[in-house]
Structures are given as C-alpha cells and as structure tokens.
Amino acid sequence: MSTMVKPCKCATETKEELYYKISEIIEDYRGKEGSLIPILHIAQGIYGYLTPELLQFIAEKLDMPFSKVYGVATFYSYFTITPRGEYTIRVCLGTSCYLQGGKKVLAQLKKQLGIEIGQTTPDGKYTLEVVRCIGECGIAPNISINNTSFTQVDPDKIGEILESLS
Numbered sequence: 004m005s006t007m008v009k010p011c012k013c014a015t016e017t018k019e020e021l022y023y024k025i026s027e028i029i030e031d032y033r034g035k036e037g038s039l040i041p042i043l044h045i046a047q048g049i050y051g052y053l054t055p056e057l058l059q060f061i062a063e064k065l066d067m068p069f070s071k072v073y074g075v076a077t078f079y080s081y082f083t084i085t086p087r088g089e090y091t092i093r094v095c096l097g098t099s100c101y102l103q104g105g106k107k108v109l110a111q112l113k114k115q116l117g118i119e120i121g122q123t124t125p126d127g128k129y130t131l132e133v134v135r136c137i138g139e140c141g142i143a144p145n146i147s148i149n150n151t152s153f154t155q156v157d158p159d160k161i162g163e164i165l166e167s168l169s
C-alpha cells in the first residue's frame with residue numbers, strides 16, 4: 004500500500020509564511036516602548052538563532068533601521084546570529100571562577116573541542132561561550148551546559164562531563 008506524500012512547500016514559502024509566528028508577536032508588541040529586545044529573545048527562541056534575513060524582517064515590521072536591529076542583536080552576548088550547537092557550554096570567567104582555575108577549564112575545553120570562544124563544533128554539537136557569573140561563586144570554577152551548572156570543575160575531567168551529556 005502506498006501513502007501519498009504531499010510536496011513540501013518550504014522552498015516556496017513567502018517571508019510572511021516563514022516568519023508568521025514572529026509576525027504575530029511583533030503585532031502584540033507594536034507601539035510598546037522597548038519592544039526590540041523581547042522580540043529578539045522570542046525570535047531566537049523560535050528560530051534558534053537570528054539570521055540577517057530574520058533581523059531584516061523584524062526591522063521592516065518595526066519600522067526600524069536594520070543597522071539598529073543588527074546592532075542590538077550583535078551587542079548582547081545572549082543573542083546569536085549563527086547556529087548554536089546542541090549543547091551551549093558557558094565557562095564562567097567571573098572573578099571567583101577566574102581566580103580558581105576558570106582559565107584552565109576554558110583552555111581545556113578549547114583544546115578538547117578544537118574551537119575558539121563563540122564557535123560551534125563542525126558536527127553542530129557544542130558551542131563554546133564565556134560568561135561573567137552564573138551565581139555559584141562559592142564553589143568555583145564553574146561552567147554551565149544548556150541549563151545545568153557544573154561546579155568545581157576539574158579541567159582534567161572535562162572529557163567525563165562531555166561524555167555524560169550523550
């Protein structure tokens with residue numbers, strides 16, 4: 004028995020169709036002061052990252068210059084204009100973590116993953132970032148992976164942490 008498969012319309016989607024969810028959200032925020040940052044937060048949540056096309060779309064909808072929208076999206080480290088990996092690893096380099104070995108943890112992660120800060124591994128699995136504090140200063144050095152904190156991280160045990168993820 005064969006099943007009829009409907010042809011995929013992705014390639015012929017209009018910008019409005021592609022971004023219909025964010026269109027609705029922009030409408031909800033229209034005319035409200037300070038709406039750009041929450042819209043970017045939501046857009047990143049929906050689409051994973053902020054492509055130039057998506058930023059252009061948001062700029063047009065908000066009647067804002069693209070340069071302003073792009074400027075905000077690239078100023079805040081929370082926003083990303085490139086795809087993130089399945090796991091976003093954030094190494095804390097706040098004072099407490101820095102003084103207690105955060106730099107060594109970062110060096111080990113860079114070495115083990117073969118990427119620099121802000122990059123994603125070619126297999127799309129890990130993105131490496133740094134943060135200023137994750138609120139666990141008393142048990143430093145710390146990293147967070149997605150929404151989980153790993154405290155008192157031993158640089159020599161990074162491999163074990165990465166293995167525990169999958």
Ligand code: FES
Binds near residue numbers: 095138139145
């Ligand atoms: S300085 Fe690293 S958790 Fe606060």
